[in-house]
Amino acid sequence: MLVELKVNGFPYRREVAPDTTLLTYLREVLELTGTKWGCLTGDCGACTVLVDGEPVVSCLQLACQVSGHEVTTVEGLDTAGELNDLQAHFVSNGASQCGFCTPGMLMSAEALLRNNPDPSEAEVREALSGNLCRCTGYNKIVDAVLETAKARAMAVSAVPDLSGSSSSVGS
Amino acid sequence: MANIDVFVPSTLEEAVAFLAHHGDRAIPIAGGTDVMIDTRIGRISPEWLVDLRALSGLSGIEYDANGFRIGALTRIRSIELDQGLRQRSTALVEAARVLGSVQVRTMATIGGNLCHATPSAEMPPALLVHHGIAEIAGPDGIRSIPLGQLFVGPGHTSLEPGEILVRVTCKAANPSSASSAGSCYLRQTVRWAMDLAGVGVAASIEVDEAKVVSGAKLALSAVAPVPLEVDVVSDMLVGKELTPQLTKEVGRVAAEACSPISDVRGTAEYRRQVVAALVPRALYIAWLRATQNWPVGKLAPINGVLSEEE
Amino acid sequence: MSETLLAEFQVIGQRLSKLDAPQKVTGRTVYADDMHIPGLLVGAILRSPHPHARIRSIDTTEAERLPGVAAVIHAGNVTQRRFGYGQDNIPLKTDKVRCIGDEVAAVAAVDDETAKRALELIKVDYEVLPGVFDPFEALSETAPVIHDERVDITGNISMRWDFDHGDVEAAAAEAAVIVEGDYSAPQAAPAPIETHVVIASFDPNGHLTVWSPVHMVFMYRKALADCLGLDWRRITIIQPPVGGSFGGKIDIEAHDFITVMLAQKAGRPVKLAMTREEEFIGARTRQPIHFHMRTGADAEGNLLFRDAEVVSDNGAYNAWGSHAMLVAMNTITSMYRVPNSRIRCAVVYTNKNYGGSVRGFGNPQATFAVEQQMEELADALGMDPMDLRLRNANQTGDITPQGLEITSCGLSECLEIVRRQSRWDERRGKMRQRNRGLGAAAYIHVGGGARIYGSDGCGAMIKIDDSGQVTLITGASEIGQGSETVLAMIVAEEMGVPVSAVAVINSNTDIKPWDVGVHASRTTFVAGNAARMAAKIARDRLLETASAVLGAPADQLRIRDGIVEVIGEPGRSMDYARIVRRRLLHEEGSVVMATAFYDPPTHNQDKEYVGNISASYGFGAHVAEVEVDPETGMVKLLNLWTAHDVGRALNPMTVEGQIEGGTAMGVGLALSEEIVFVDGRVAAPNFHDYGMPTAVDVPRIEVNLVETIDELGPYGAKGIGEGGIIPPPAAIANAIADATGIRPRAYPMRPWKVKHWIDTNERSYVIVSTDRSEKRESN
Structure with a gap:
């Protein structure tokens, strides 16, 4: 079965078995091993990627069902060797220890911030509850996400407002 | 595979x-x-x-004066975030927000949740308290059944070969109308997220202008082979004002009506106790909503404990 | 930390990001399952479906004929020896299986599908035997004997841990108050998100390379050689980045040997990746331990004795879990000053998955009993539990009955901090009407290595090449905890070079010097001291050359930010890399290299379990606040205040990371995590039912670092890898007791258990000496 995906902006066309999961397509067919697996039952979230900007567990997603869609993996967050702000805050907060949950955690956090630019701590915890982390106890991950939100809001409010309406995003 | x-x-x-x-x-x-x-x-x-995902017309939430219709391919996440549903069926939104994770809710559909017929599934009780009607397409065309009749046993539905659940239609008060209704879904779990319900309880209450109960429904999950509607709640509550004693009595009756099993998520006896505990809370919160004594759009704590802040 | 202390250091004490973090947040870290090795086959294991059975025969004919199968192995066609304490285990089971998950046969094939199909084609004829799953039943004379081949033991008791100090009975006769009760800890899992993945490959010369995310690599290599009859000089162990371990990847397990045997048989490299289900069924777990304990005190609240009868549920074989009592014993004898103590412990075989080493290693279990009894005792005495703890707290200079020498101790300070932050004095015992409660627990744990082998040492080597890059080659492993970063900081501090100039090599046994491995919170202390020693030597060599170049005595030189300068004369300076080149790039030149080996000044315990096994001991205290729903038994953990004596925080951010992560694991133990067995079968071998806490189950963990500046630790640091996990089960149990008046008897305190204790009015059992009559008292 031909599965066409745009992954991190690049188009891929690969013939795969119909029952190939998105996880297998990414890790084994495209060799994008940044996406991890921890359970294959959708319980740990290590395999989280974005499909059209929304987070899914790629272990339970048939690749053929998302053919023609856009997929973003952890490899698609940084550009030209420069970490994106969320990745940078994960680094500076010590939000990654063994790092195995980190790719999935980043994708869930990125999805949250796109839909809810100013989340409360409770909302961050709720949004990340599908991503198990055994190393950090979550404190530093939550802090990294909250700091990113704050930084993005400041960046937005720093842009001159051309629409004429006041845009007071921020803390 | x-x-x-x-x-x-x-x-x-x-x-x-x-x-x-x-x-x-x-x-x-x-x-x-x-x-x-x-x-x-x-x-x-x-x-x-x-x-089925490419099939058109099976996804989306629509409202009318009597209630709402949800296409079988509607994502649980869409239900969780739908502002119209939040007012018409808080129970459904409360059930949706505790199902799996954001990722699972983004993928999972309401049709899938219903047709998998897991006894602990979140959606069925919340739909049952809104008089859910299942619309089923099959070789002989479309038929409709009360949602409760869809469930036959753990993992088994009454769908015949070739039949597909296409839509669920529910009754709910229009928020702009004068009638007052409220609903609530609570559950008991070990973890506070990413868990299956040990017991799930959905309740809906309608009241008249005098705050007298004019309609009441109650449905439970994880305490019987199929989602369980407790019909007697209507007889017990309609025409009365809701009191703690009355809700407790309903809880006691519901606990007797169910037939839970003992497994790794608790003993049968424990599950009955939880039913007895959660039913009054769900009824009370539904009533608070029906009587406009609850902040609009605010969801209840998962187990319904309304703790005071320090 | 005071300003002057901070000023002492260039690097130490900074919140430096982990050096490997950019790799990890971009998905570029290559873990074992991400590796590409040409010609790699997939391995898979056929596991016993029976908890106890005799293997009558194994027929692999059909599996061997399946196209795509490269090797099929079972006990009948491989050379293997026994392994494990008491040599009670063997990779591929020969005569009997003793738990579900036992390895019976294995295949290597071209892909997963073929391997799975091949397993289905293997026919094993079992004679099913009665099993025993409860350790107390296993003690009965009529119980099935699990290891009938072990002639050195009686029945199912694998080993005993008995300890005596002083006279417990005499102390009990003196006691004003005694509390007595049962406390149980369940089988739990380390549950790293990465499962076990092993790759084995023999080159044409017969040299074996194994890639495995294990972290006692030298022990691992020796065990492989011993069991499989290989020349251990011709084995290389390479440790890829580890996707979490928490002890789960310390021990060598049957699947490691099996992967090597498959590679041997197939003549091709083989990868074996365990599934999550296999992790719960066939990888090591935390040993369940059951305590019957008594603690007694005089009327003023001075502890008089502690007395414990312990049954440790070993499971089917002796892995590290059989030795969890080693640490549990320290807690029973040495947590607070206890003049008399007695332990009678039987480690009992059962037909279940068996215990390995998991973070905290026996200590959360023992602390659950010890620290609940502290609050029970305080309540019975009418004392505040914090006052009782402070009265009996260990102090610097103490030598405990087991010979543990407490050279620095921040226990009292930790207790005071969490007492203050939780507003304990105003709130404990006063929130029951709102179903809220506060509970505390403290701990003692090794913090300066743990001598359980002949050596507790670690080697370090440093080289500086012409670029000025300083390479530390350390025996220690990075497992996510940040050892690479902290060791690089130590080297940078000692040598006066920027951290960015330091590279750390730590993953290959061909290259790195010997080390016991990562366990027992020892890496910062032991590997840190080794790295510091090597760095000092390298710095002195550099200064020798600099002395000649700059024309000043070496003792008047220093290196700061990579510049060698004459102290007090900023003009006379030179970049350290130029000094290196001046030394190297001429006839008879030499490169700067240094080696060191640090073995802490400690002793193995003797036969009476006395001996100072660690060069330093870590302490800490937690207070938990909960809200209990008495009708459903659901417990909401609202707050967790923690204070830990870390000696010195070399990198506060990574120290906090260890404490927060450990504490969250402890929260999981307390409230949700359990491998539930039904007739020897894991009821639900998946993450969903296991109950690892999510981001909403763990509140924000408040962390306080208490710095006692340990005399022997590197810059005063102590180990802290395990501390966080120890107190939460006890602290949360005490908080539930405060909220409800009932006394939790077992963790995890899942809702139906809490409800059961409420319904049955489970209370403390208190004996008051005034009339010598026993009476149950409420707390």
Whole structure:
């Protein structure tokens, strides 16, 4: 079965078995091993990627069902060797220890911030509850996400407002 | 999974015909969050997965004066975030927000949740307290049944070969109308997220201008082989004002009405106790909502404990 | 930390990001399952479906004929020896299986599908035997004997841990108050998100390379050689980045040997990746331990004795879990000053998955009993539990009955901090009407290595090449905890070079010097001291050359930010890399290299379990606040205040990371995590039912670092890898007791258990000496 995906902006066309999961397509067919697996039952979230900007567990997603869609993996967050702000805050907060949950955690956090630019701590915890982390106890991950939100809001409010309406995003 | 093929029908008729022809050898798949696990662990071993996701017209939430209709392919996440539903059926939104994770809710559909017929599933009780009617497409056309009749046993529905659940229609008060209704879904779990309900309780209450109960429904999950409607609640509450004693009595009756099992998520006796505890809370919160004594759009704590802040 | 202390250091004490973090947040870290090795086959294991059965025969004919199968192995066609304490285990089971998950046969094939199909084609004829799953039943004379081949033991008792100090009975006769009760800890899992993945490959010369995310690599290599009859000089162990371990990847397990045997048989490299289900069924777990304990005190609240009868549920074989009592014993004898103590412990075989080493290693279990009894005792005495703890707290200079020498101790300070932050004095015992409660627990744990082998040492080597890059080659492993970063900081501090100039090599046994491995919170202390010693030597060599170049005595030189300068004369300076080149790039030149080996000044315990096994001991205290729903038993953990004596925080951010992560694991133990067995079968071998806490189950963990500046630790640091996990089960149990008046008897305190204790009015059992009559008292 031909599965066409745009992954991190690049188009891929690969013939795969119909029952190939998105996880297998990414890790084994495209060799994008940044996406991890921890359970294959959708319980740990290590395999989280974005499909059209929304987070899914790629272990339970048939690749053929998302053919023609856009997929973003952890490899698609940084550009030209420069970490994106969320990745940078994960680094500076010590939000990654063994790092195995980190790719999935980043994708869930990125999805949250796109839909809810100013989340409360409770909302961050709720949004990340599908991503198990055994190393950090979550404190530093939550802090990294909250700091990113704050930084993005400041960046937005720093842009001159051309629409004429006041845009007071921020803390 | 070994050599499973995927068929992608382009019309509902084609899907129905394919499923009817292949019987047990073909399984419909939508979000896939249950089907993929079942095939991986060998609980089912179909030759075909029939991908319903491309079918048009089966996704979305619509409202009218009497209630709402949810297409079977509607994502749980869409239900969780839908502002209209939040006012018409807080129970459904409260059930949606505790199902799996954001990722699972983004993938999973309400049709899949209903048709997987897990006794602890979140959606059925919340729909049952809104008089859910299941619309089913099959080789002989469309038929409608009360949602409760969809469930036959753990993992089993009354769908015939070739039949597909296409829509659920529910009754709910229009927020702009004078009638006052409220609903609530609570559950008991070990973890506060990413868990299956040990017991799930949905309640809906309608009141008249004098705050006298004019309608009441109650449904439970995880305490019987199928989602359980407790019909007697209507007789017990309609025409009365809601009191703690009365809700407690309903809880006691509900605990007797159910038939839980003992397993790793608790003993039967414990589950009855939880039913007795959660039913009064769910009724009370539904009543607070019906009587406009609850902040609009605010969801209840998962187990309904309204703790005071320090 | 005071300003002057901070000023002492260039690097130490900074919140430096982990050096490997950019790799990890971009998905570029290559874990074992991400590796590409040409010709790699897939391995898979056929596991016993029976908890106890005799293997009558194994027929692999059909599996061998399946196209794509490269090797099929079972006990009948491989050379293997026994392994494990008491040599009670063997990779591929020969005569009997003793638990579900036992390895019976294995295959290597071209892909997963073929391997799975091949397993289905293997026919094993079992004679099913009665099993025993409860350790107390296993003690009965009529119980099935699990290891009938072990002639050195009686029945199912694998080993005993008995300890005596002083006279417990005499102390009990003196006691004003005695509390007595049962406390149980369940089988739990380390549950790293990465499962076990092993790759084995023999080159044409017969040299074996194994890639495995294990972290006692030298022990691992020796065990492989011993069991499989290989020349251990011709084995290389390479440790890829580890996707979490928490002890789960310390021990060598049957699947490691099996992967090597498959590679041997197939003549091709083989990868074996365990599934999550296999992790719960066939990888090591935390040993369940059951305590019957008594603690007594005089009327003023001075502890008089502690007395414990212990049954440790070993499971089917002796892995590290059989030795969890080693640490549990320290807690029973040495947590607070206890003049008399007695332990009678039987480690009992059962037909279940068996215990390995998991973070905290026996200590959360023992602390659950010890620290609940502290609050029970305080309540019975009418004392505040914090006052009782402070009265009996260990102090610097103490030598405990087991010979543990407490050279620095921040226990009292930790207790005071969490007492203050939780507003304990105003709130404990006063929130029951709102179903809220506060509970505390403290701990003692090794913090300066743990001598359980002949050596507790670690080697370090440093080289500086012409670029000025300083390479530390350390025996220690990075497992996510940040050892690479902290060791690089130590080297940078000692040498006066920027951290960015330091590279750390730590993953290959061909290259790195010997080390016991990562366990027992020892890496910062032991590997840190080794790295510091090597760095000092390298710095002195550099200064020798600099002395000649700059024309000043070496003792008047220093290196700061990579500049060698004459102290007090900023003009006379030179970049350290130029000094290196001046030394190297001429006839008879030499490169700067240094080696060191640090073995802490400690002793193995003797036969009476006395001996100072660690060069330093870590302490800490937690207070938990909960809200209990008495009708459903659901417990909401609202707050967790923690204070830990870390000696010195070399990198506060990574120290906090260890404490927060450990504490969250402890929260999981307390409230949700359990491998539930039904007739020897894991009821639900998946993450969903296991109950690892999510981001909403763990509140924000408040962390306080208490710095006692340990005399022997590197810059005063102590180990802290395990501290966080120890107190939460006890602290949360005490908080539930405060909220409800009932006394939790077992963790995890899942809702139905809490409800059961409420319904049955489970209370403390208190004996008051005034009339010598026993009476049950409420707390």
